[in-house]
Amino acid sequence: MNFDSGLPIYIQIVEIIKTRIATGILKRGEKLPSVRDMATELKVNPNTIQRSYGELERENVVFTQRGMGTFVTEEESILEELKGNMAREKIISFMEDMERLGYNRDEIPAIIKETILEGK
Amino acid sequence: MNFDSGLPIYIQIVEIIKTRIATGILKRGEKLPSVRDMATELKVNPNTIQRSYGELERENVVFTQRGMGTFVTEEESILEELKGNMAREKIISFMEDMERLGYNRDEIPAIIKETILEGK
Amino acid sequence: MNFDSGLPIYIQIVEIIKTRIATGILKRGEKLPSVRDMATELKVNPNTIQRSYGELERENVVFTQRGMGTFVTEEESILEELKGNMAREKIISFMEDMERLGYNRDEIPAIIKETILEGK
Amino acid sequence: MNFDSGLPIYIQIVEIIKTRIATGILKRGEKLPSVRDMATELKVNPNTIQRSYGELERENVVFTQRGMGTFVTEEESILEELKGNMAREKIISFMEDMERLGYNRDEIPAIIKETILEGK
DNA sequence: GTGGTCTAGACCACA
DNA sequence: GTGGTCTAGACCACC
Numbered sequence: 001m002n003f004d005s006g007l008p009i010y011i012q013i014v015e016i017i018k019t020r021i022a023t024g025i026l027k028r029g030e031k032l033p034s035v036r037d038m039a040t041e042l043k044v045n046p047n048t049i050q051r052s053y054g055e056l057e058r059e060n061v062v063f064t065q066r067g068m069g070t071f072v073t074e075e076e077s078i079l080e081e082l083k084g085n086m087a088r089e090k091i092i093s094f095m096e097d098m099e100r101l102g103y104n105r106d107e108i109p110a111i112i113k114e115t116i117l118e119g120k
Numbered sequence: 121m122n123f124d125s126g127l128p129i130y131i132q133i134v135e136i137i138k139t140r141i142a143t144g145i146l147k148r149g150e151k152l153p154s155v156r157d158m159a160t161e162l163k164v165n166p167n168t169i170q171r172s173y174g175e176l177e178r179e180n181v182v183f184t185q186r187g188m189g190t191f192v193t194e195e196e197s198i199l200e201e202l203k204g205n206m207a208r209e210k211i212i213s214f215m216e217d218m219e220r221l222g223y224n225r226d227e228i229p230a231i232i233k234e235t236i237l238e239g240k
Numbered sequence: 241m242n243f244d245s246g247l248p249i250y251i252q253i254v255e256i257i258k259t260r261i262a263t264g265i266l267k268r269g270e271k272l273p274s275v276r277d278m279a280t281e282l283k284v285n286p287n288t289i290q291r292s293y294g295e296l297e298r299e300n301v302v303f304t305q306r307g308m309g310t311f312v313t314e315e316e317s318i319l320e321e322l323k324g325n326m327a328r329e330k331i332i333s334f335m336e337d338m339e340r341l342g343y344n345r346d347e348i349p350a351i352i353k354e355t356i357l358e359g360k
Numbered sequence: 361m362n363f364d365s366g367l368p369i370y371i372q373i374v375e376i377i378k379t380r381i382a383t384g385i386l387k388r389g390e391k392l393p394s395v396r397d398m399a400t401e402l403k404v405n406p407n408t409i410q411r412s413y414g415e416l417e418r419e420n421v422v423f424t425q426r427g428m429g430t431f432v433t434e435e436e437s438i439l440e441e442l443k444g445n446m447a448r449e450k451i452i453s454f455m456e457d458m459e460r461l462g463y464n465r466d467e468i469p470a471i472i473k474e475t476i477l478e479g480k
Numbered sequence: 481g482t483g484g485t486c487t488a489g490a491c492c493a494c495a
Numbered sequence: 496g497t498g499g500t501c502t503a504g505a506c507c508a509c510c
C-alpha cells in the first residue's frame with residue numbers, strides 16, 4: 001500500500017475504511033482489525049491507525065468498546081448517510097472529469113444512458 | 121509521480137498523454153515535450169518515453185516529423201474518438217463504483233440529475 | 241489525594257471532614273476513623289491528623305472521649321451552622337465564578353430557575 | 361500545574377483554555393500561545409498541546425492559520441454558546457453540591473437571594 | 481517562526 | 496488481549 005497522495009496517511013486510511021464499509025466489505029456491527037493488526041497490515045505506526053479510528057469514531061461511523069475492539073456502527077441511518085456521501089463525491093469527481101473531456105453537465109445523464117444500452 | 125499501479129510504465133505514460141490531449145491540455149497539432157524533457161519531467165528513462173511516443177504514433181494519436189519533434193494529430197476524428205474512449209472508460213468505472221455502493225445501473229442517471237440540481 | 245493547594249494540609253483535612261459531616265457521610269454522633277487509620281487513608285503523617293482533629297474539636301464540631309475515639313458532635317445546632325457555613329461558601333464562590341462568566345449577581349437566581357426547568 | 365485529576369491531560373488543557381476564553385482572559389480573535397510555548401509553560405509534551413488545540417479547533421472555539429498560530433474564534437455566537445455551556449456546568453455541579461448539603465433544588469434561588477442581601 | 485504529521489516506544493485501564 | 500494516553504524526537508509545509 002502506498003500513501004504518497006499528499007493527503008495525510010491517517011485521512012487516507014479513514015477513506016479506505018469508509019469505502020470498505022460503504023461497499024459492504026465491512027458490515028454493520030462488524031469488528032475492525034485491532035489497531036496493532038491494522039498497523040502491521042498497512043505498515044504504518046499504530047498511533048496513525050489510532051488516529052484514523054478516532055476520527056471515524058468522532059464521525060459515528062464506528063464505536064469502540066474498551067478492551068474489546070472497534071466496531072462498525074449499528075445505526076443504519078449513519079451507514080446510509082455514508083453511502084450517500086461517498087456516492088455524491090464519486091458523482092462530483094466523475095462530472096468534473098467529464099466536463100474536462102468537453103461534455104456539458106446536463107448532457108451527462110443522456111450519455112450514460114447510451115453507454116448502458118451499448119453494454120447490453 | 122508514482123508508477124506502481126502494476127501496469128507497465130510506458131502504458132501509464134501513454135494514458136497520461138492521452139488524458140492531456142483529451143482534456144485539451146495538449147491541443148490539436150501542438151508539439152509534445154521532447155523525449156528528453158518528458159523523461160526529466162516524469163523521472164523515467166528516455167527509452168521509456170520513446171516507447172510511449174511510439175505507441176501513441178501507432179494509434180495515430182500523434183505523428184513524428186524527423187528532426188522537428190512529435191505532434192498531436194491534426195485529424196479531428198481521431199481526437200473525437202479519443203475523447204469518446206476516455207469518456208466511456210470513465211463512465212464504466214464510475215458505474216462499477218456506484219454499483220458497489222449499492223445503486224442500480226438504471227437509477228444512476230436520475231441520481232446524477234439530483235446531484236446537479238443540489239449543486240446549483 | 242493531593243494537598244498542593246497552598247493551604248496547610250491540616251486545614252485541608254479539616255475541610256474534607258467538615259464536608260463529610262455536612263453532607264451526611266459522617267453522621268451525628270458517629271465515630272471518626274482513628275487518627276492512625278485516617279493517616280493511612282489520606283497518606284499523611286498521624287500528627288497532621290491529630291492537629292486536624294484538635295482544630296475540629298476547638299470548633300465543637302467533634303468531641304473526644306479518652307480511650308474511645310473522636311465523634312461527630314451530638315448538637316444539632318452546630319451541625320446546622322456547619323451546613324449553613326459550607327453552603328454560604330459554596331454560594332459565594334459559585335457567584336464569583338458566574339460573575340467572571342459575565343453574569344450579573346441579580347440575574348443569577350433567574351438563570352438557575354431556567355436551568356432547573358430545562359433539566360426537568 | 362498538576363494534572364492528576366484522572367481526566368486525560370489534553371482534556372484538562374482544553375477545559376483550562378475554554379475557561380480562559382469564557383472568562384475573557386483570552387479575548388475574541390486573540391492569539392493563543394504557540395504549541396511549543398504552551399508545552400513549556402504547562403510542562404507537557406508539545407504533542408499533548410497539539411491534541412488539545414486540535415480538539416478546540418474541532419469544536420470551532422479556535423481556528424488556526426498555518427505558519428501564523430492558533431487564534432480564538434471571531435464568531436461571537438460560539439463564544440456565547442461557550443459561556444452558556446460553562447455556566448450550565450457550573451450551575452449543575454453547584455446544585456448537586458447544595459443538594460448534598462440538604463437543600464432542595466427549588467429553594468436554592470431563594471437562598472441565593474438571601475446571601476446576596478446579606479453581602480450588601 | 482508556526483502548526484501538522486509520523487514514528488517509536490512506553491504505560492495504563494478495562495475485560 | 497483491547498483501545499487510550501503520553502512522551503520524545505523527527506520531518507514537513509507554510510509564512
